[in-house]
Amino acid sequence: MSDSATSLEGWEVVVGLEVHAELATRTKLFSGSLNQFGGEPNTNIDPVSLGLPGSLPVLNRQAVELAMRVGLALHCTVQPSVFARKNYFYPDMPKDYQISQYEEPINVDGWLELPSGRRIGIERAHLEEDTGKTTHVGGSGRIHEAGYSLVDYNRAGVPLIEIVGRPDIRSADEARAYVSELRAILVAIGASDGKMEEGSLRVDCNVSVRRRGDTDYGTRCEIKNVNSLRSLGRALDYEAARQVDLLESGEKVTQETRHWNEEEGRTHSLRSKEEAFDYRYFPEPDLVTLDPDSAWIDAVRESLPALPAERRHALAERAGVEPAEVAVIVERGLDALCIDAIGAGADPARVITHAEHNLAVEGAAGLDAAAFAALVGMETGGELTATQAKQVLAEMVDTGADPKSIADARGFEAMDTGELEAIVDGLIADNPDQWHKLCEGDQKLTGFFVGQVMKATQGQADGKVVNRLLQQKKDG
Amino acid sequence: MPGRITRDDVAYVARLARLRLTDAELDTFTQQLSDVLEHAGDISALDIADVPPTSHPYPLANVFREDTPVPSVDRGEVLAQAPVAEDGMFRVPPVLGEAP
Structure with a gap:
């Protein structure tokens, strides 16, 4: 039916996510049974958790504390x-009901800020218990043809927070950014391990489409079984296209x-069966009201670490860039390092570039900020080329040695322009045809000469200087 | 005053609970549930405009347990009471449709 060729031109996708x-x-x-993934x-x-007659639930204080951390x-x-x-x-629920929160949830009316700066509303974030796990056996493996089911209650009663977002999301990319940000927050505050692959983070999507400019929402569908960020994007793209197809051919979305x-x-x-659920x-008669006092709420608020959005703003301000540009750095936990290095006098632009492109490695966060700043200083001071700085940086992460001794050990030193000019002159003399073509305007040959210079200098030449020299020679 | 419970209401609730009721049982439960509802309806005769809704008869809040593990019950003992068990799990009839 739908294919990826369907154009969403003129349509707006509206998505609201429910994350468990x-x-x-x-x-x-x-x-008191263990909350543990993967046991027998x-x-x-x-x-x-087996729902045996006479058993009574008693609320886990730590689950409440974590739910409050999420809410705040x-x-x-x-x-x-x-x-x-x-x-x-x-x-999957042996007592034939799930204990949840309905009319009066613990957390209401919040928001989450995406790296782009857009804020997505949070309607509520409530506590509930997870269900057991059913495995379908026999038949073709499809649910409605299964021969029978096997039930494991290890997961029954595990605490969940269900975070209900408002329908403020407008694309599959934004949906992915939302889940990714939410996961980062949950992990940062120690509320959840956020592992989608183990099912500890599960996403249900409410999707509708409407003509651009419309203010009413279209009829929505809820999409279940989205188990990774990649599936989330694919499922939303597919579903939006399906709905647009239906509407454009005069049909309705059910x-x-x-x-x-x-x-x-x-x-x-x-x-599913005809009747609606x-x-x-x-109200659960076996449990009393949950009413955390303001002292407890304040204490939880105080104990929260700096969150990703806050950290993006702090680094962006220090580096003089937009928060979205440092999202990856914050995700890798390199923001404190960058702020300290900038504080130690390093050039912010070089710090950001290195953190984004050259520090995507294990152990980078453990780098000494002063040494990082010293390296950037050597680079901006002309003692190292960008390529050399990158190599030194990699070795600093590996060995913890200081940049000066690494550069000395590798024999890196600024190659003076006179030395480079002699090499360039020699290459021009050895390759007259190529030089002629370059002078005629064949820009591809710039790469050839730069490459030859790098070869002759074993990568120690500064590319920018070589380019400048070539230009001077052409003009001269 | 809420309307009386009908026989259809009882059949619907029974279906949600996957209970199969005989015609005689439907009649009995329709009468019983109507009586319960009527009793609850007595409250409508009172002026409760100033009484806040309550979800629990006890004036208690914040009853907690600490996050301390207790040993699991014995799986063999539990499964021995199930009609059918397989591979350490409860075996149940296939359920139509998806979990809600």
Whole structure:
């Protein structure tokens, strides 16, 4: 049906994401079994997570603390909240309801700032318990043809925070940036390990399209089973194109849940039973109100580390660039190093360039800022070419040695212009045809001469100086 | 005053809970649930404009446990009580549709 050739010209994609993140507690939300990924089936279970009659849930204080960390990091208001039963019949929840928060969630009304500077609204971020894991066996492997199911309750009762974003996202790229930023925040504040591949971060997407300029939202579909940032982008692109196809051919979008199939690269309707789910929420009588006092909320707020957006702004301001330009550096945790190096007098532009292009390696964050600044100083002072500086930097990360001794050991020194000029003159004399063509305007040959100079100097010549010399020779 | 519970309401709720009720049971539960609702409806006769909604009868908040592990229950013992077990897991009939 849809293919990648579908043009979204004239259409606007509207996306709202619901992200479930498993909180990094030691034990479950309402009982003392371990919250642990990958154990033998049904080895982290207890009467509460099995829903045995007479068992009672008791709220894990650390899960509440982590939920508050998430809420405050997303600029939400932390408010008194009430747990509710979400009733449904499915074997992944043995008590036939999931304990969640419904009308009164713990965190409301926040926002998240993307590296681009755009803010995406957060409607709420509430606590709930995870479900058990069902494995379908037999049949063709497709759910509706399965012979039977096997259930593992290790995950049942693991604390989740469900972060409900407002429909403020306008493209697949922006959706990826949102999830990536959210994951970075969750990891930075120690709330979750954020591993999509282990299912500790799960994303459901609400997607609709509308004509550019329209203010009403179109009919949306919910996409499930998106298990990586890559799938997220693909699924959104596919789904937007599918909806535009339908609307352009005069059909309607049906509100429904659709399943992303990674192999086929398409979404398909889940063909669930006709009746809509009716969860019959009501307040959970086994749990009392959660009402953190302001002292606790303030203490949690105080304990939050600097978050990625804040760090981007701090470095950008110091380096005199836009926050979006230092997003990668902050992601790699190199921002403190850069700020310290700039503080030690290093040229900000060179610091940013090195951090972005030459420090994408393990251990780079451990680099000594003063040594980094000294290296940049040698480069801007003309003692090292850009290429040499890059090589010295790599060795500094590997060995921790100081830049001066590395440069000396490698015999790097600024090659003076007179020496270079002699080499250039020699090359012109040895290659008269090429030189003639270059002078006639064949710019490709600039590369040839620069290459020859680099060869003759074993890469120690400064490319910019060589170019300047060649230009002078042509003009002269 | 809320409307009475109908037989269809009871059949619907039973279906959500995957319960199969006989005609006689449908009649019985329709009557019982109507009585419960009627009893709850008595509250409508009171002036409760100034009473805040309450989600719990006890004036308690913030009951916590510490994040301390307790040993898991014995898997063999638990699975022995299941109708069917396989590979350390509960074996259940296939469920139509997707988990909600």
